[in-house]
Amino acid sequence: MMTLTVSSHGVGVTTDHRVADGLEITTTERMPGNTVQALNPMETILAALNGCLVVVASMVARQHGWELEAINVRSRGLFDPRAVMGEAAFATTFERIVTEVTVTGSLTAQEVALLAGEVERRCPVQTLLRRANVPTESTWRGAVV
Numbered sequence: 001m002m003t004l005t006v007s008s009h010g011v012g013v014t015t016d017h018r019v020a021d022g023l024e025i026t027t028t029e030r031m032p033g034n035t036v037q038a039l040n041p042m043e044t045i046l047a048a049l050n051g052c053l054v055v056v057a058s059m060v061a062r063q064h065g066w067e068l069e070a071i072n073v074r075s076r077g078l079f080d081p082r083a084v085m086g087e088a089a090f091a092t093t094f095e096r097i098v099t100e101v102t103v104t105g106s107l108t109a110q111e112v113a114l115l116a117g118e119v120e121r122r123c124p125v126q127t128l129l130r131r132a133n134v135p136t137e138s139t140w141r142g143a144v145v
Contacts, residue, residue: 045125046075046097052125053101060118061105068105075099097129099138107142116140 008017017025026038039047050073061068077097083090103112120126120138129136 042077042079042094045094045129046077049073049075049097049099049123049125049129052123053099053119056123057101057103057115057119060115060122061103061107064111064115066105066107066111066115068103068107070104072102072104073099093132094129094134096135096137099136101138101140102143103140104143106144109142112140112142 004019006017006019008015010016015027017027027041027044053073054071057071058068075097076099077094079094080090083092101116103115107115116138126136
């Protein structure tokens, strides 16, 4: 069992985060006049999904003895910010997330399909989103080197 801890401090649209090894990440809304360029909280969720997919795909490929050159992931989330602004008629979650994964290596189409199924089953961020009833779609492709 692991305990993960993030400490955060902020006011307004900027929040500084620190994790156990000292890494700091600043998240902020990109607003007129704001010179800080960082991920906003919803983009951070998409980045967490992408990162989780890459890590789990790498582990699964290694367990099967498959050689990977690279894994590219692009996730797009449909989100209506009106709920955050106080309009009760809108959901505060993503309405939908679409992910495209391209695996570069020497995997066959069947191996890419097996990789995709295993990764989607084992990725904790993907599981969290699905348990929150966020509709997710993913497309996995292989590119041979």
